Amino acid sequence: MFAHFGANNVCTEMTKRGALLSVPVPVPGFPPAVGRFYPQTCQSALNEDRKTLSLWLTGNGYGWTPATQKMGFECSVAVEYKPDFHKDGDTIYVWFDVVDTPSPQFRITHVEQAVTNAALSLYPMEWFAGQLAQSFVAGQLAKGFTVIREDDQDDFSLGRLAVGQRPVHPWDVEGSDRFTFANETSEIRGLQQDFLGPYDVDAKDRALYLKMQVSGPPIDVFVVSKDVGYAWRVQYQNASPPSGPPAGAQIIQAGQTPPSGFFEGWVRVPQGAYYVVLDNSASAGMVQPPGKIPTPFDPSRALTSKVNYLVQMGDRP
Numbered sequence: 652m653f654a655h656f657g658a659n660n661v662c663t664e665m666t667k668r669g670a671l672l673s674v675p676v677p678v679p680g681f682p683p684a685v686g687r688f689y690p691q692t693c694q695s696a697l698n699e700d701r702k703t704l705s706l707w708l709t710g711n712g713y714g715w716t717p718a719t720q721k722m723g724f725e726c727s728v729a730v731e732y733k734p735d736f737h738k739d740g741d742t743i744y745v746w747f748d749v750v751d752t753p754s755p756q757f758r759i760t761h762v763e764q765a766v767t768n769a770a771l772s773l774y775p776m777e778w779f780a781g782q783l784a785q786s787f788v789a790g791q792l793a794k795g796f797t798v799i800r801e802d803d804q805d806d807f808s809l810g811r812l813a814v815g816q817r818p819v820h821p822w823d824v825e826g827s828d829r830f831t832f833a834n835e836t837s838e839i840r841g842l843q844q845d846f847l848g849p850y851d852v853d854a855k856d857r858a859l860y861l862k863m864q865v866s867g868p869p870i871d872v873f874v875v876s877k878d879v880g881y882a883w884r885v886q887y888q889n890a891s892p893p894s895g896p897p898a899g900a901q902i903i904q905a906g907q908t909p910p911s912g913f914f915e916g917w918v919r920v921p922q923g924a925y926y927v928v929l930d931n932s933a934s935a936g937m938v939q940p941p942g943k944i945p946t947p948f949d950p951s952r953a954l955t956s957k958v959n960y961l962v963q964m965g966d967r968p
Contacts, residue, residue: 871936880926
């Protein structure tokens, strides 16, 4: 059943959009690393004898740590999963448990504070990169994941959820007739950005619905096409400070959240794919992040914004 029902869809799901990462940093006293990993290619193979599924992923992304501040990276990793499932009424739980802990090939492509940050003089960059790779990507994939399949839509969580458990989401969307792309919490460090998506809008007469609860300073919010968002993200991963959108790029929608407040809106979009860009920098939009005094644990010169966000697709109003 799994070979027919789920195996061929895993790579499609894995490469649809970026994965939110928040993992411990291997330096005592430092806060977690936060960022995203965007799988770009994926291959899968079933081993009928072992009853396992193997994935080979390559991709890139960005992270933020006190030792590096913003960091761009490329990564490739192979993972072998043992699938299992349980049917509970109309709900099917599909589990992917890791057979072997993955060892990723991890290459740092950009570091914002490679020279000036004192932590890097205490911990060699090669060691730090290796440790971060294990925590940042392998540590996440090694948890395995759970897919909860229902009639209206699927839900996803890292790790193995027991039957009856649900992933923790900041927003309650029970009973909604909209498709939920993301229901998560992100920390956008001072003078940084975050790229949500890309999200596929599968038909005409649709809209993207956004709901956000911000703790901290206000941020700019942009909706852009997949092509514009990808070019902007690559630009962000490979250079500092953050930049605005690529020259000549069309901004479908732009707005600002209130400080420590609630933001809600919708955007009419044609069929296609879109990024939602959150900007806590002085490089794009109208918001200028308030300054702060840098510390060893947070060397940024601007405050962090914590954002609970909900991104959905539904019919146009």
